[in-house]
Amino acid sequence: MNAYRMKPLAFPWPPLIYGAALAVAFLLQAYFPLAASETDSLIATVAGSVLILTAIVLDVWAMRTLLDCHTTILPNRCSTCLVTSGPYRFTRNPIYLGYTLATAGIGLVMLNPWCLVTAIVASGLTSIVAIKREELHLLSRFGIDFERYCNGTTRWI
Template identity: 85%
Template sequence: MNAYRMKPLAFPWPPLIYGAAIAAAFLLQAYFPLSVAETNVWIARAAGGILVMTAIVLDVWAMRTLLDCHTTILPNRCSTHLVTSGPYRFTRNPIYLGYTLATAGIGLAMLNPWCIVTAMIAAGMTNAIAIKREEMHLLSRFGIDFERYCNGTTRWI
């Protein structure tokens, strides 16, 4: 049994990456403020609220789908089933997509443009640190079924 079969990550990094991204955005705004035009502030706040709500719905739907399929939600645990239903029909990483949308939505709602920048950085870091290892884990566990799933479903959107 190879190391990828054991577990994909030693530690669940993605929630910490996105938490750090939000914290960094607020620190950057405090020390290097980016001005936001005062016109149509309510549109930005409404769009941010919609993004955050979309992210919550997506995350809850993805987690519920994983639980219904009797596999783990935690990225540092071994997957027992290949899940291709629910939001996983549209994206291979709906939870991480939800984190990214929530981070950008918080930025819009709080009028902090740095959140959008840090959301993109967090998505890149999550891709490099977590998603690549998770995909190797799933490939070693589910082989051709996972390859077929990857060919028909995009990684992010």
């Protein structure tokens, strides 16, 4: 394998990507407001709260699973083992999925439809900037075991 594949991300980009997505969504709402129906605000608030709570539970569960397996949480550190338990049984990127759900949930709670758009853009950017690189890193470290894991587990949902 190429030496560059042995290195994970040089910088933990995903939290910054999702933070920027939220900032852009609020700027877009300030300059190009999309009207949200007041009659649906209770439904949006409840749905957004459920998404945010789901995101928090998913992120904490994923981080706890990584810690229990004695590997790093940070995407710019080398993985010491391939984690396939906990939420990693269902998705290869539960933390990033949690970020996406939280961004969409914040948009619903704040009645800011731009958050839904920027959550989709942020997930695409995360796939390009972080996930592709992390998968090369995991493939170089764990080889066929990682390939088997990829064949049985989806990247997002």
